[in-house]
Amino acid sequence: MTTIQPVGTSPYQHYVYAYPHKSAYRSLPDRPALRSLWADQDTSALSLYLHIPFCEVRCGFCNLFTRIGAPDGLTGAYLDALERQAGAVREALGDSDPVRFATAAFGGGTPTFLTAPELGRLCDIAEHAMGADLSAIPLSVEASPATATADRLAVLAARGTTRLSLGIQSFIDSEARAAVRPQRRADVEAALTRIRDSGIPVLNIDLIYGIDGQSEQTWLQSLDAALAWNPEELYLYPLYVRPLTGLDRHHPDPGPDPAWDEQRLRLYRTGRDHLLALGYTQHSMRMFRRTDAPQHSTDDYACQTDGMIGLGCGARSYTSGLHYSFDYAVAMHEIRGIIDDYVATDDFHHAEVGYRMDAHEARRRHLLQSLLQAEGLPVDDYRARFATTPHDDFGAELQHLTDRGWLAETASTHLRLTPEGLAHSDAIGPQLFSPAVRAAMAAYERK
Numbered sequence: 001m002t003t004i005q006p007v008g009t010s011p012y013q014h015y016v017y018a019y020p021h022k023s024a025y026r027s028l029p030d031r032p033a034l035r036s037l038w039a040d041q042d043t044s045a046l047s048l049y050l051h052i053p054f055c056e057v058r059c060g061f062c063n064l065f066t067r068i069g070a071p072d073g074l075t076g077a078y079l080d081a082l083e084r085q086a087g088a089v090r091e092a093l094g095d096s097d098p099v100r101f102a103t104a105a106f107g108g109g110t111p112t113f114l115t116a117p118e119l120g121r122l123c124d125i126a127e128h129a130m131g132a133d134l135s136a137i138p139l140s141v142e143a144s145p146a147t148a149t150a151d152r153l154a155v156l157a158a159r160g161t162t163r164l165s166l167g168i169q170s171f172i173d174s175e176a177r178a179a180v181r182p183q184r185r186a187d188v189e190a191a192l193t194r195i196r197d198s199g200i201p202v203l204n205i206d207l208i209y210g211i212d213g214q215s216e217q218t219w220l221q222s223l224d225a226a227l228a229w230n231p232e233e234l235y236l237y238p239l240y241v242r243p244l245t246g247l248d249r250h251h252p253d254p255g256p257d258p259a260w261d262e263q264r265l266r267l268y269r270t271g272r273d274h275l276l277a278l279g280y281t282q283h284s285m286r287m288f289r290r291t292d293a294p295q296h297s298t299d300d301y302a303c304q305t306d307g308m309i310g311l312g313c314g315a316r317s318y319t320s321g322l323h324y325s326f327d328y329a330v331a332m333h334e335i336r337g338i339i340d341d342y343v344a345t346d347d348f349h350h351a352e353v354g355y356r357m358d359a360h361e362a363r364r365r366h367l368l369q370s371l372l373q374a375e376g377l378p379v380d381d382y383r384a385r386f387a388t389t390p391h392d393d394f395g396a397e398l399q400h401l402t403d404r405g406w407l408a409e410t411a412s413t414h415l416r417l418t419p420e421g422l423a424h425s426d427a428i429g430p431q432l433f434s435p436a437v438r439a440a441m442a443a444y445e446r447k
Contacts, residue, residue, distance in 0.1 A: 157200050
């Protein structure tokens with residue numbers, strides 16, 4: 001069924017980094033065995049993701065699955081559980097077909113919250129328990145300035161890390177405080193020095209626009225401060241005030257705010273144009289890569305295909321018929337309980353929470369995640385995979401985007417968002433959600 005979701009008045013509705021969102025997942029009463037889920041899957045080019053749900057502080061804008069700090073022994077117990085889960089998953093993959101990992105990533109939370117020896121153990125789990133050759137595939141790791149210490153970076157560099165993503169958000173101390181991210185620019189610069197000294201080839205810097213008190217001048221100051229380190233990649237994120245976050249507690253979202261929307265759009269265009277003029281290529285609304293930078297791997301979250309294995313209580317896994325994970329929460333008390341349950345788990349042989357994917361949802365996911373990348377959707381690729389065209393399946397939605405000036409078709413071979421379409425990615429993505437996914441997300445009880 002073709003259903004057009006009204007775009008609404010705000011260009012900032014939902015950041016679509018995966019589809020469906022975990023708030024659409026539900027408990028699976030039948031608890032399907034992982035062995036059955038992976039029995040007929042292509043395991044020749046899997047993606048591996050290991051999730052570490054710990055941070056030294058929680059930023060005011062953050063709604064990720066993470067907790068502040070860890071009592072003595074918790075990180076070790078968490079790694080014990082991660083190793084048990086890895087063993088169960090590797091057993092479920094079996095030995096009859098080749099099992100190969102094409103990419104790996106450590107995310108969170110903050111993976112570098114772990115000590116250097118614990119990071120070494122994390123790499124051991126990926127390599128020895130799962131069979132991923134970290135020295136031969138792209139490995140991306142997320143870090144914060146406070147935890148990007150020389151000993152941790154040395155471990156990551158020695159184990160094959162090819163990309164280090166550093167969440168900075170702003171080089172202006174007052175703006176960092178306004179985003180409830182306590183840090184000093186001097187400490188950020190020291191961390192960047194250590195990262196460059198480590199020899200990890202790709203540095204990504206995350207920045208945020210739309211912070212209270214931020215102006216075009218201070219936004220450009222932050223951009224230029226980041227550019228002084230010649231980063232291979234930059235991610236520019238619009239600020240959101242999400243439910244149950246620190247910013248929401250202090251300044252609850254009052255609803256539509258046209259002035260804030262206009263500020264964020266203005267700062268986005270300023271940042272985009274600045275980076276394009278300085279030799280960066282835009283890969284999505286958020287992601288910019290230096291034109292001469294080494295190719296790391298496919299863009300983050302551009303996984304149109306299945307074959308994602310996630311380890312850890314905040315990770316998700318994708319097969320063709322089921323996306324699955326553990327329970328999802330944002331509130332700190334709930335997150336702590338889920339982590340404790342995960343650490344106490346002995347049997348990881350079953351999927352507990354997930355969303356079943358049918359043929360229509362697979363088409364929609366492919367369309368959505370392709371369109372939100374600057375290179376767009378090759379129509380022939382879609383036809384080869386689904387034996388239909390995007391216009392056959394989503395003609396009304398595509399025409400609606402074209403009428404808005406947000407979608408262009410290139411010689412009938414590609415569907416690409418226009419520059420203005422990319423600017424409105426966070427409105428276009430939710431418009432393309434299926435009615436079933438929208439209903440499940442609306443019914444989700446926040447916790």
